[in-house]
Amino acid sequence: MGATPATRPTSTPRGLARVGDRVSFLYLERCVVSREDNAITATDDSGVRYIPSATIGVLLLGPGTRVTHQAMSVLGESGAGVVWVGEHGVRYYAGGRALTRSAGLVEAQATAWANRRHRLEVAREMYRLRFPDADPAGMTRRELLGGEGDRVKAAYRAEAARTGVRWVRRTYDPGDFAAGDTPNQAVTAAAQCLYGIAHSVVVALGCSPALGFVHSGHERSFVMDVADLYKVAFGIPAAFDAAAEGPEDIAGRTRRALRERIRAAGLLDRAVADIQHLLAPYRRADEEAAGGKAEDGTDGGVRLQTDRDGTVAGGRNYGAEGVW
Incomplete structure (x- = not known):
C-alpha cells in the first residue's frame, strides 16, 4: 500500500511543473474527483481518468462534481487553482499555493x-x-x-x-x-x-x-x-x-x-x-539581485529585516554587535 497523503513528502518548487508548461484549464462535470498518489482521478459511469495534478493550471468543477479532501490536498500542494462553476451564474471558489517560496x-x-x-x-x-x-x-x-x-x-x-x-x-x-x-x-x-x-x-x-x-x-x-x-x-x-x-x-x-x-x-x-x-x-534591489534564492540555492529563503531597509540571513541568532 502506498504512503498516505499525510506521510508523502511535500512537493518543492523544483519538482513542480512551471506555470507556462501546464494545461491552461481543465473542466470536469458530473464525476467524483479523488486522488491516487500524486494524480487526481475523475470517476464517472464511463470509468476512471487519471490526471497528473502538477500539469493543471486551473481545474473548473462544473455541476454534479464531488471532490475529496485528498484531491484538494494534492491540488493545493501542486499550486493548481480550483474553481467551482455553475450553469446558472458563476459560482467561484479558488485554492492553491505558490509555486515559488519567495515573497x-x-x-x-x-x-x-x-x-x-x-x-x-x-x-x-x-x-x-x-x-x-x-x-x-x-x-x-x-x-x-x-x-x-x-x-x-x-x-x-x-x-x-x-x-x-x-x-x-x-x-x-x-x-x-x-x-x-x-x-x-x-x-x-x-x-x-x-x-x-x-x-x-x-x-x-x-x-x-x-x-x-x-x-x-x-x-x-x-x-x-x-x-x-x-x-x-x-x-x-x-x-x-x-x-x-x-x-x-x-x-x-x-x-x-x-x-x-x-x-x-x-x-x-x-x-x-x-x-x-x-x-x-x-522589487527590492537586494531581493532582485538574489533572484529570490536563499544562500543554499533553494527558492525563497527566509531572511530578517534590518533597520537600514536591508535583510540578513535567517535561521540564526544575532547579538547586539550585529550590523543592523
Whole structure:
C-alpha cells in the first residue's frame, strides 16, 4: 500500500511543473474527483481518468462534481487553482499555493499598491499592455476607465460584425446565467475561464489576489486586473466564435474555443511575464539581485529585516554587535 497523503513528502518548487508548461484549464462535470498518489482521478459511469495534478493550471468543477479532501490536498500542494462553476451564474471558489517560496513579487505588489502614484503607473502600464497602440502616459483614472470602456464596446461590435452574431449590449445577471442571450452567455463563460486562469497564475507566483491596481475592494481585485489584460484578445473573440455556431452547449463550446486560443498563443507564459513586468520596478534591489534564492540555492529563503531597509540571513541568532 502506498504512503498516505499525510506521510508523502511535500512537493518543492523544483519538482513542480512551471506555470507556462501546464494545461491552461481543465473542466470536469458530473464525476467524483479523488486522488491516487500524486494524480487526481475523475470517476464517472464511463470509468476512471487519471490526471497528473502538477500539469493543471486551473481545474473548473462544473455541476454534479464531488471532490475529496485528498484531491484538494494534492491540488493545493501542486499550486493548481480550483474553481467551482455553475450553469446558472458563476459560482467561484479558488485554492492553491505558490509555486515559488519567495515573497519578492508580493512585496513588490504591496509596495506599488501602497503608493497612490505608483498604483496609477501600474494601471497605466496595464492599459498599455491591453492596447499597445495607445499611449496612456499622463492619463487620469477617469480617462483610463473611459478609454477602456470605449475600446471594449468597439471590440464587441467588431466581433459581432466579423462573425455575423447579433449584438445589442453586454448584460449579465450574476444569479441567472440563462437570462442572457447566446453571445452574452458566451462572453460570461469566457470571462469565467479567464478569471480562473488569472487566479491560478497570480497565486502560483505568490502574489496577492486582493491588491488590485484597476479594480479595488474585492478579494480578487488583482485577479480581475490580470484577466482583463486578455479579454479583448482572447475572451471576446472566442465567445463570438462559439456564439456564431448557435446556442447549443454554448458554455462548453466557448471553453473549448478559448482553450485552443490560449494553447496556441502560450497565454500562461505571457501572463507570468506580464505580471513580472508590471511589478519589476518595485522589487527590492537586494531581493532582485538574489533572484529570490536563499544562500543554499533553494527558492525563497527566509531572511530578517534590518533597520537600514536591508535583510540578513535567517535561521540564526544575532547579538547586539550585529550590523543592523
